[in-house]
Amino acid sequence: MAVWEGKKYKLEKSENFDEYMKELGVDMVLRNSVSPTVELKKDGDNYSFTTTSTFKTTTVNFKLGEEFDEETLDGHKVKSVFTLDGTKLVQEQKGDKPSTIIREFTNSELVTTLTLNDVKSVRVYKAV
Template sequence: MSPIDQFLGKWQLETHDNFENYMKELDVGIITRKGALASMALKPTLEISQKGDKYEFASKSTFKNSAIQFHLGEEFDEVALDGRNVKTKIVLEGDKLVQTQAHTKEGEKDTVLTRWVEGGNKLILIWKCGSVQSTWTFTKI
């Protein structure tokens, strides 16, 4: 079994904290912040799958659906959920998936998303921008 196999499957958001402050750190506007926070109450899902030698993260919520496909360790262009155009790279560091989003415009900020699985049925996602971080906890469904 590959270390990434533990991430594969469908996950539902159970808890989150400090996400509004994380979005503020990224200069996300108030209307977008409020819409994102309202949709989180309806428990969005994250599906992580493998298609050949590529992986996919597919997020579904009442606010926004998104999907990215990637090869581990290879940089690609992404439009982040907050609308930034970023250069993204996802790597496996031990038992964690670490996603770096490097800004492409002057004045924007870099972000790091770190995911790991606890006990086989909990996925933890840490969003970090500067000194601000938000923690999300998902349950496997």
């Protein structure tokens, strides 16, 4: 059983996220309303990653290694592909502004590192 199975993670702290969102071109209202709870589920080869915030709830469904069309929280259309490297779920978003999101799971927390150009943000979530 993977360390993330059966767990939800609530955002505890965030570093440089506003700068990351600015680099993406996200407006201030959306930048200030994102304090989410996240959950990763697996069913066979299918995964779903759900983000729940006061603004919106979104679910991304994917299979590892398969590129798919994704609409980000702010409405941008990108191509994404997820890979799993041990306890790290790596997401590559391709579009006007390519971004890499690395989510590293432990029994007690999820550390998400978001990188776009030279802007890097780290968000720490605690298991709830």
